[in-house]
């Protein structure tokens with residue numbers, strides 16, 4: 001079990017999603033999403049493929065636009081106002097399934113690019129921060145290599161460090177381990193657990209139920225664009241309420 | 256039966272494989288004579304090479320370098336190789352090479368285009384080699400040495416020769432001390448080259464460059480206040496106002512007040528040969544890349560107007576033959592410009608050739624953009640980079656890398672297409688100059704020599720571009736797949 005001492009959930013609201021709807025053309029991909037995330041909470045989102053999990057968290061940093069309802073991130077409402085979008089993006093870090101590192105830049109350059117250009121941090125300082133986070137994800141010796149020279153697990157840890165260099169207050173993870181070979185999943189999950197222990201607010205789309213049980217304080221189950229059920233992990237796994245949740249759990253835990 | 260048996264106590268050294276399994280013979284067996292069909296092809300190929308070489312070798316070997324006419328060439332060949340032998344009359348090139356190179360430029364002024372040519376490589380070196388000290392310095396110094404030799408070969412007077420030598424030495428030293436500083440040479444190159452080539456007062460090209468300087472200043476001071484696109488708009492407008500209404504008065508005044516900085520003016524109809532090809536080719540290449548990038552981005556833009564304009568421009572230009580554009584340059588453009596503007600034909604051709612090339616470059620770059628995974632843009636967005644930062648730092652470096660072969664192909668095509676300007680009456684090296692040279696009764700009968708000479712020079716430059724692109728691809732390869 002993760003060290004629970006620092007994993008305190010506060011009353012302060014970090015993300016507030018109210019009556020949010022989204023369509024892709026005619027296709028109603030998210031229906032009436034209501035969700036509140038407090039600072040320090042660690043949420044795991046799960047559900048069958050195509051249920052809208054990625055779309056939901058991509059709406060939170062406006063990689064996707066929602067058409068109805070409101071999304072407030074740290075008190076800033078996401079509208080088409082570019083200032084708000086920039087503000088939210090600089091506070092929300094995101095880690096993707098396929099890492100999306102910049103292949104033409106070294107690891108160090110990947111980490112310092114945004115701090116230098118977005119935060120206007122001096123290069124020296126940005127590099128110090130970058131090395132600090134590379135130490136934290138345990139690959140400082142790779143700093144001068146290119147992403148293509150690293151293993152998948154290492155690349156994903158670099159991607160996490162890259163987000164952390166922007167000092168985000170919230171981290172979003174979209175299936176961070178599903179593109180990895182089994183033996184590399186643990187190193188990435190360990191990194192995420194240590195992040196949770198530091199009190200980071202996290203929303204993580206994943207099917208790693210062990211991770212959910214270890215660090216999540218809430219599991220959200222989605223199906224067909226709706227939040228079907230959410231509960232603290234113990235209850236969620238022991239007594240799923242809806243039939244759909246039971247079916248899903250039997251499928252992923254069944255074998 | 257004795258029970259003894261023999262056991263080797265030492266291993267024998269490996270024997271040489273039989274002759275048929277090594278080196279040349281093995282290679283030939285595997286690659287040239289592996290079956291009857293391959294064998295047949297090998298012999299056919301050998302026969303073709305033989306026919307080609309035996310047909311043309313005497314022509315090259317009998318070549319005559321000094322003579323005053325084709326008839327004299329023939330007489331010399333007949334005397335040395337026997338009646339009826341064929342041979343090249345390189346004497347034509349020997350006597351008229353300067354026209355193939357410089358067109359009808361004043362002979363005493365040859366140092367000017369040559370110096371501009373030398374400076375071109377200095378200006379290119381920091382761009383081509385990313386400010387790397389060694390290659391930048393080698394290229395600069397090499398350009399200097401070649402330049403001095405060329406200047407000497409065309410009989411430049413001592414004063415200009417030493418001026419050029421000192422300048423190039425200083426630039427090579429600069430390349431060694433601070434290769435990044437050479438970028439200033441790159442920035443100043445267009446105006447410098449214009450001044451060297453066309454001559455006149457130095458203030459006119461400086462005035463034009465000042466327009467760009469003003470635009471940059473305006474942009475810099477506004478960009479953080481009103482955003483990238485509006486700032487760019489205001490900057491462009493300021494520059495246009497400067498060029499249109501202010502510059503003429505200022506530079507006119509300066510030219511009168513400080514008249515000493517000027518060179519004898521060379522008219523555009525004196526430009527010809529490779530000088531012309533280079534002026535058009537280099538200008539159009541350097542203008543079409545940035546325009547092409549903007550068009551490619553415009554074509555992918557979410558903004559309807561920008562997208563429509565980009566698509567419309569690209570499709571229109573690609574649908575029209577280059578020759579049409581050249582005729583537009585020579586005839587039509589004059590109607591659209593305000594009367595009395597005496598807009599130089601070469602400049603008009605450069606503008607239209609640049610626009611023509613930029614449409615193709617835009618499509619090549621779009622191919623590069625399409626090859627990027629969507630995640631790259633998303634990662635840049637999620638880190639908070641704005642549109643232009645993302646394009647400049649993440650998207651373009653990768654898209655251009657993918658597009659290098661296509662871009663260089665376009666450049667090579669563009670450079671060779673500069674010979675088409677013959678159609679609007681400019682003296683390109685292939686047709687224009689050849690026609691002029693052959694108008695001389697002495698060289699009328701020459702046929703292959705000018706084509707081979709001009710073709711060889713084109714080949715050298717196009718091949719260099721192609722090799723450079725391979726170097727670049729290798730250098731930018733970071734994916735280690």
Ligand SMILES: Nc1ncnc2c1ncn2[C@@H]1O[C@H](COP(=O)(O)OP(=O)(O)O)[C@@H](O)[C@H]1O
Nearest residue numbers: 024027029047048049050051052053054055056
């Ligand atoms: N850009 C898009 N355009 C149209 N449909 C999309 C797009 N992206 C996702 N979808 C559809 O939306 C649904 C939800 O997708 P997604 O959020 O990626 O699901 P999940 O991450 O839960 O697997 C899927 O049916 C998918 O096909």
Ligand SMILES: [Mg+2]
Nearest residue numbers: 053054055175
């Ligand atoms: Mg998904």
